[in-house]
Amino acid sequence: MMGYYILIGAIGLVSWLVSNQLKQKFAKYSKIQLRNGMSGQEIAEKMLADNGITDVEVISVAGQLTDHYNPKNKTVNLSEPVYNQRNAAAAAVAAHECGHAVQHAQAYSALGMRSALVPIVSITSGMSQWLVFGGLILGAAAGIGLGYWISVVGLVFMGFATLFSFITLPVEYDASNRALAWLKNKNMLTPEEYAGSEDALKWAARTYLVAAIGALASLLYWAMQVFGGRD
DSSP, rough: HHHHHHHHHHHHHHHHHHHHHHHHHHHTTTTTTTOOOOOOOHHHHHHHHHHTTOOOOEEESSSOOEEETTTTTTEEEEEHHHHHOBBOEEEEEEEEHHHHHHHHHTHHHHHHHHHHHHHHHHHHHHHHHHHHHHHHHHHHOOOHHHHHHHHHHHHHHHHHHHHHHHHHHHHHHHHHHHHHHHHHTTTOSSHHHHHHHHHHHHHHHHHHHOOOOOOHHHHHHHHHHHHHTOO
16 A cells, blocks of 8 residues: 555645646736737637637636536636636637637547546546455455455446546647647737747646546556456
8 A cells, every 4th residue: 555655645746746837837827918908708709700619608607727618518618817817828728628619519539538438437436446445455354256356346447537537638638739729820819928828738738647647557556456466
């Protein structure tokens, strides 16, 4: 177990460092006011219109870094600062979330796969580690095969979460690429504003990369505990 705690601690530290850097980047680029004077809401609405999307609504939601696209009700949900403010960070986030709307409209395969996994992961992720850990304890205490198979089921559940994390990577990177391409091709930003938006989105993507690596590392660790102790 000590190895697991070290692993989780290391991943947690890297995640904190990346998240902290992301917050600093957004704070920095929030100070770069857009020369065109457009708010995040206006940026989002224009990107949707330029891509021929008329059935998606841009709405404001409470909180910070709560921005997301909801494919079920077709809404681009922008946090209050992003929705109202007129800076490079807001432009980056608004365009990124619209990138997901464009993916949805164009039936981007990776987004479809991620959406299909959402209901599965929402059920399995919360119990996966408990099944693995409980199965290992049961197998050690009772010396029977039932504990082993319980652990295997837990690993399968954990595998769904890991798969979800890795499918999320191309979805997020592609949304950022679509956002940056639109911002550049439509001359929405000055070179300084564009550089800030690009850097902010790069750091946002790294949070998903760290999460995926962490999920894979945890899966491999528990797989070694289950299969390594098997005769």
